[in-house]
Amino acid sequence: MAVLVIADHHDGVLRDTTQKTVTAAQKLSGDIDILVAGQNVDAAAQAASKIAGVRKVLSADSAALGQGLAEAFEALVVGLAANYDAILVPSTSSGKNFAPRIAAKLDVAIISDIVEVVDANTFVRPIYAGNALETVQSSDAKKVITVRPTVFKPAADGGSAPVEKIDAGAGAGHTRFVSEEIVKSDRPELGAAKIVVSGGRAMGSAEEFQRVIDPLADLLGAAVGASRAAVDAGYAPNDYQVGQTGKVVAPDLYIAIGISGAIQHLAGMKDSKVIVAINKDADAPIFQVADYGLVADYKTAVPEMMDALKAAGK
Amino acid sequence: MKVLVTVKRVIDSNVKARVKPDQTGVDLANVKMSMNPFDEIAVEEAVRMKEKGAATEVVVVSIGPAQAQETIRTALAMGADRGVLIQVDGEAPEPLAVAKLLKAVVAEENPNLVLMGKQAIDGDNNATGQMLAALLEWPQATFASKVELSGSKATVTREVDGGLQTLEVDLPAVITADLRLNEPRYASLPNIMKAKKKEIAVKTAADYGVDIAPRLKVLKVSEPAKRQAGIKVETAADLVMKLKNEAGVL
Numbered sequence: 001m002a003v004l005v006i007a008d009h010h011d012g013v014l015r016d017t018t019q020k021t022v023t024a025a026q027k028l029s030g031d032i033d034i035l036v037a038g039q040n041v042d043a044a045a046q047a048a049s050k051i052a053g054v055r056k057v058l059s060a061d062s063a064a065l066g067q068g069l070a071e072a073f074e075a076l077v078v079g080l081a082a083n084y085d086a087i088l089v090p091s092t093s094s095g096k097n098f099a100p101r102i103a104a105k106l107d108v109a110i111i112s113d114i115v116e117v118v119d120a121n122t123f124v125r126p127i128y129a130g131n132a133l134e135t136v137q138s139s140d141a142k143k144v145i146t147v148r149p150t151v152f153k154p155a156a157d158g159g160s161a162p163v164e165k166i167d168a169g170a171g172a173g174h175t176r177f178v179s180e181e182i183v184k185s186d187r188p189e190l191g192a193a194k195i196v197v198s199g200g201r202a203m204g205s206a207e208e209f210q211r212v213i214d215p216l217a218d219l220l221g222a223a224v225g226a227s228r229a230a231v232d233a234g235y236a237p238n239d240y241q242v243g244q245t246g247k248v249v250a251p252d253l254y255i256a257i258g259i260s261g262a263i264q265h266l267a268g269m270k271d272s273k274v275i276v277a278i279n280k281d282a283d284a285p286i287f288q289v290a291d292y293g294l295v296a297d298y299k300t301a302v303p304e305m306m307d308a309l310k311a312a313g314k
Numbered sequence: 315m316k317v318l319v320t321v322k323r324v325i326d327s328n329v330k331a332r333v334k335p336d337q338t339g340v341d342l343a344n345v346k347m348s349m350n351p352f353d354e355i356a357v358e359e360a361v362r363m364k365e366k367g368a369a370t371e372v373v374v375v376s377i378g379p380a381q382a383q384e385t386i387r388t389a390l391a392m393g394a395d396r397g398v399l400i401q402v403d404g405e406a407p408e409p410l411a412v413a414k415l416l417k418a419v420v421a422e423e424n425p426n427l428v429l430m431g432k433q434a435i436d437g438d439n440n441a442t443g444q445m446l447a448a449l450l451e452w453p454q455a456t457f458a459s460k461v462e463l464s465g466s467k468a469t470v471t472r473e474v475d476g477g478l479q480t481l482e483v484d485l486p487a488v489i490t491a492d493l494r495l496n497e498p499r500y501a502s503l504p505n506i507m508k509a510k511k512k513e514i515a516v517k518t519a520a521d522y523g524v525d526i527a528p529r530l531k532v533l534k535v536s537e538p539a540k541r542q543a544g545i546k547v548e549t550a551a552d553l554v555m556k557l558k559n560e561a562g563v564l
Contacts, residue, residue, distance in 0.1 A: 067479075068474070068479070069481075070444065070447075070454055070456070071453060071454070074448060092475050093457060093473065093474045093475045094474065094475070096440050096441075096444075096456075097444065097454075097456050097457070098444070099441075099444075100409065100439075100440075100441035100442075100444035100445045100448070101444045101445065101447065101448040101454070102448075103410065103441070103445065104410060104413055104444070104445035104446075104448035104449050105448050107410070108410070108529065109408055109409075109410055109528075109529035109530050110409060110410070110439060110441045110445070111530065112438065112439045112440060112441060113438065113439075113440075122533065126438065126538070127331075127340070127436065127437055127438050127535070128325070128331035128340060128435070128436060128438070129435065129438060130538060131330060131331040131537075131538070132331055132333050132340055132535050132536070132537060132538070133535070133536050133537070133538050134532055134534075134535050135532070135533040135534045135535075135536070136530040136531065136532055136533065137530065137531045137533055138529060138530055138531075139529055139530070139531065140529050172453070174452070174453040174483060174484040174487070175453040175454075175455075175481055175482070175483050175484075176481065176482045176483075177479075177480075177481060178469065178480040178481060178482050179479070179480045180474075180477065180478070180479045180480070181477050181478045181479075181480075182476045182477035183476060183477045189475060189476050191475060192475075195563070220564075238493055238494045239473065239494070241493065244327055244435055245327060245351050245352075245435065245493060246493065252563045253557065253561075253563040253564070262328075263328065263329070263330045264327055264328060270538075270541060271538075273563065274557070274561045274563050275541070275544075276553065276557065278550075287543060287546075288541075288543045289541045289543065290543065290544055291544035291545075291561065292544055292545060292546075292547055292553055292556055292557065292561070293543075293544065293545070293546045293547070294546070294547050294548075294549075294550060294553050295546060296550070301550045302550075304549065304550035304551060305550035305551075305553060305554055307550075307551075308550055308551040308553075308554035308555070309554055309564070311551075312554055312555075312558055312564070314564070
């Protein structure tokens with residue numbers, strides 16, 4: 001069995017989602033190759049070659065791949081597919097964009113967002129935003145799988161696989177890259193952050209949301225999230241939204257402030273390792289999933305928490 | 315310009331999905347069903363294109379049980395012109411089968427644009443739009459937060475990890491809607507009445523000669539491990555102490 005893992009990288013840096021996807025690939029027990037596709041990929045390819053247990057690294061370089069165009073990834077990977085029994089892609093926005101295209105071209109199912117490898121044909125994946133887990137057995141000879149990176153540990157370094165440059169394949173004839181605007185924030189990305197501080201409707205205004213949530217997040221080096229109610233009320237931008245229709249996050253620590261805990265919000269954060277809820281309503285449903293609950297008005301609790309954090313060396 | 319929009323009937327996003335005790339699936343009996351929220355956004359976008367004069371006709375397609383006609387009716391009340399239901403009883407077809415069915419509908423309808431929700435909130439695959447684009451060999455612009463049409467091109471701003479990407483795609487193309495694209499309207503009563511008279515063609519997968527047999531066998535559907543409610547702390551200082559010393563997350 002041979003498995004191709006498609007690397008996630010940016011600006012020459014290999015993201016650890018790649019190593020986590022390699023861990024999922026190891027459970028399929030076969031030879032593992034890594035494809036590093038993009039523009040100026042040498043540094044990322046070198047980093048990939050150091051992951052333990054990798055047979056070889058393929059590097060493909062083109063502008064269209066660098067722009068993450070799905071059509072270019074499809075052409076490249078479909079061209080390589082004959083050599084592999086399974087193709088594993090980290091379930092990032094880029095991976096989700098191109099992986100189904102590859103599956104369709106190969107006339108196989110896409111097995112999306114797996115959280116467990118049961119055996120080489122059987123996988124567990126969340127449905128209904130994680131409110132249910134589906135165990136599926138694939139009958140396709142070749143498998144195209146996206147892997148939810150947050151649930152797998154990163155594969156260790158220690159290898160020295162050869163790096164082979166390959167042809168980047170066709171570009172994307174009918175799609176042209178216009179521009180990219182990556183938010184330059186000192187805060188970590190919501191989907192990848194180890195700590196998330198989220199605010200809810202109790203904030204009452206956008207100013208209050210920023211006054212309360214932002215400093216605590218910055219003190220903790222955390223990303224900022226929000227409930228749908230806070231987003232709908234205009235207190236926080238839409239891309240902050242954590243929930244079934246927003247982002248699904250699973251940080252080490254999730255701090256919900258003034259969030260009641262609607263089902264739709266819980267679906268987006270209940271896989272967090274530790275959940276903290278601060279709410280003045282002792283009956284708020286958020287307390288049913290919180291590891292640590294503090295029944296208090298956030299107006300006094302958040303400043304006190306910040307003082308305690310500073311006293312503890314934060 | 316003709317726009318094809320796809321809609322799926324799913325459990326309402328405000329209802330908690332419950333796993334059946336025999337672990338064969340999620341219980342859909344007597345549960346409130348609604349249009350997939352991302353599809354609602356796609357319908358809204360198509361209707362706005364029509365209102366601006368950019369689109370001449372909006373055709374809405376659904377694949378699902380007979381009751382999915384209600385979902386199509388909702389889209390018609392929002393302003394779509396007519397509907398097509400490909401009636402499939404029993405288990406919902408997988409994204410690949412749905413993409414194949416939609417490809418057949420595209421061959422029949424010849425739209426210039428297919429607008430879809432980025433994912434359905436039941437299966438959470440986030441795949442059908444991409445698969446349809448691949449099968450049609452059309453360009454795709456997924457997770458759209460802004461769409462501008464000009465002649466035979468669309469400029470689409472996409473939500474990507476960490477920010478936004480803007481692509482220009484030649485039409486025909488597949489565009490999938492993300493949350494920020496627009497805020498769907500509520501249908502007005504007169505429009506709900508009008509929608510009752512709009513045409514819905516009912517077809518079957520066999521009409522299109524498409525094999526919709528699943529490639530994935532669902533062995534079981536289980537409930538994720540329940541979280542135990544934890545403890546209540548008395549003060550913020552106590553909370554920080556516990557997070558540091560007990561949970562080890564600070």
